[in-house]
Amino acid sequence: MKKKFLVNAFILTVTSLILRTIGITFRVYVSNKIGPEGLGLYQLIFSVYTFALTFATSGISLAVTRLVAEEKAIGSHSTVKSVLRKIFALSIMLSLIACFALFFFSDFFGVKFLGDYRTILGLKLLSFSLLFIGISSCLRGYFNALREVIKPASAQILEQISEIIIVVNIINHFLPKGLEYAVAAIILGTTVSEIISCMYMFLLYCLEERKYKSNPYKSTNLKIIRNNGTKMIRRHGVLKRILSISLPIAVSSYIRSALKTIENILIPTGLKKYGTTNKFALEQYGMLTGMALPILNFPSVFLSSYSALLVPEIAEANTKGHKKRVNYTISRVFQMTSLLSILxxxxxxxxxxxxxxxxxxxxxxxxxxxxxxxxIPIMYLDTVADGMLKGLDQQMSTMTINIIDSILRVAMIYYLIPAKGVTGLIIVIIVSNIMDSLLSIGRLLKVTGLRFRIIDWAVKPFLAVTASCIMVSFLFKFFINMEYFSIGMNIAIGALLVSLIYFILLLSLDCLKEEDILWFINIFRNSKQLPTNTWHKWGQV
Structure with a gap:
């Protein structure tokens, strides 16, 4: 694994940690202003907006990342330019279609689909952000392919800070007008911040182009092959290659996003059928999707960074025919993801x-x-498996899995929520995540020929974390008086103790071995790659 990969992953991890910390703090501020009902209304608006956003951007960023990474590997700057021109044109066209559709049909979507006229203003405001997000998606994929992750990372920080500054300064002026306008103030902040972020990234792109003129890509003079060993022609059919990557993901995302929109409409409706009022239904919906799930997803900051970088890393290694390196990377990612998510x-x-x-x-x-x-382990493993499948040119597989998952969710929501309320929604989330994860991981293992070491990566860590939590609970109950500390300090001390005991138990149970620690130390060194015999060993896992 290259040192630059680690550096980029570290940058993304720190950035994501900052963004999620700011984001969850901002969410607390917003929830205090508009309450659970306002959060539910906000989530409803975004259910339709997400579909428009998916139409405008789906598959674009991945196509840029994959193709630019491949062309950079053989030093073809002219093809990189061709890829960018065509993807920019495609993205702008799709973004404008989505923008006009969302703006002019917002009344229809708000009243007929969402069943709440208070969503109309928010939908209109969000429509203006789509063009800029489409352009940003292209630029983000380009910088990821160049491993220049600090640039999109800084753009995300700028976007988040801009949104907070705008919302904090205007929301109190909108609150007296009602919940509809308070939510619209938050959405206005989102829209303006997206525009600022896009302009900043475009400026960085222009500077990158000037930098290239003095330091062009160097050809590796390597034979580029497909998985079946036939020579790959890379200088022709750029549009065809773009569509071959983006279209399966786009179709999958369109179908899944449409089903997700239906799902988000059915949830409050189902809760009302269960016997709750419209206000209480929105509160429960907002509490689960706007409060509980963000806490569960917050720690994934340590994994999502690596998942994003795995696409160009695995795509480049796979393009060059380095199967052992690909398998080694996948094995390590599975191991570390499983151990961390169980903790x-x-x-x-x-x-x-x-x-x-x-x-x-x-x-x-x-x-x-x-x-x-x-x-959490299932969700996190599914995230990294999805990223690695895309890096291995398995877009069709991820498309099929995502569609199956979405259809299952809609069917379960339709029948379970009117019968069991919020408990039914939780059952849907559990069943859906288990099935989606099993299908994604199963497909990845089949493609690579690897096997998941369930005893060392799941059973033993589960026993270790259970023992760790019991020990810490015992310490808190009988030996450590936490009354003098704040709740936040209690959590921090407890999490640190659990982590320390867990790490010791992993070593004792041979879940972590000397070679794992040496591997971690080795990735900080300047060597371009790990020893081939190590890849070979992990390739046979």
């Missing part, structure tokens, strides 16, 4: 009540966290 599960389950109170001052969140926390 996170234990910490969240142990401190679910404290997390709910510390972040939202809401005790009800703890029940949702305890029920959903066991899904």
């Amino acid at each position: 996170i599960t234990g910490v969240i389950m142990l401190f679910s009540a404290e997390l709910g109170m510390a972040i939202y001052n809401n005790q009800e969140i703890s029940t949702m966290l305890r029920m959903l926390a066991p899904l």
Whole structure:
């Protein structure tokens, strides 16, 4: 694994950690301003907006990343320029279509689909952001392919800070006008911040082009092959190659996003059929999707960065025919993802009540966290498996899996939520995530020929984290008086103790070995790659 990969992953991890910390703090601020009902209304608006956004951008960023990474590997700057021109044109066309559709049909979407006229203003405001997000998506994929992740990372920070500054300064002027306008103020901040971020990234792109003129890509003079060994022609049919990557992902995303929109409409409707009022239904919906799930997803910052970088890394290695390197990378990612996600599960389950109170001052969140926390390993493994499948040119597989998952979710929501309420929604989330993860991981293992080491990567870590949580609970109950500390400090001390005991137990159970620690140390060195015999060993896992 290249040192630059680690550096980029570190940059993305730090950036994501900053963004998610700011984001969850901002979400607390927003929830205090508009309440759970306002969050539910906000989520409803975004269910339709997400479909428009998917239409405008789906598959674009990945296509740029994959193709630019491949062309950069053989030093073909002219083809890189051709790829960018065509993808920019495609993205702008799709973004404008989505923009006009969302703006002019916002009344129809708000009243007929969402069943709440208060969503109309928010939809109109969001439509103006689509063109700029489409352009940003292209630029983000380009910089990821060049491994210049600091540039899109800084753009994301600028976007987040801009949004917060705008919302904090205008929301109090909109609150007296009602919940509709308060939510619109938040959405206005989102739209303007997207425009600022896009302009900043375009400026960085122009500077990158000037930099290239003095330092062009160097050809590696390597024979570029497909998986079946036939020579790959890369200088012709750029549009065909773009569509071969982006179209399966786009179709999958369109179908899945449409089903997701239907799903988000059915949830409040189903809760009302269960016997709740419209206000309570929106509150429950906002509490689960706007409060509980962000806490579960927050720790994935440590994995999502690597997942994003795996696409160009695996695509380039796969293009050059380095199968052992690909398998080695996948094995390591599976191992580290599993070990880390199981630790996170234990910490969240142990401190679910404290997390709910510390972040939202809401005790009800703890029940949702305890029920959903066991899904964390499955969710995180599915995320990295999806990224690695895309890097291996398996877009059709991910498309099929995503569509199956979405159809199953809609069917379960239709029948379960009117019968069981919020409990039914939690059942849907659990079943859906398990099935989606099993299909994605199964496909990845089949394509690579690897096997998942369930004893070392799942069973033993589960026993280790269970023992760690029991020990820490015992320490807190009988030996450590935490009354003098704040809730946040209790969580921090407890999480640190659980992590320390967990790490010791992993070493004792041989889940982590000397070679794992040496591998981690080795990635900080300047060597371009790990020893081939190590790849070979992991390639046979």
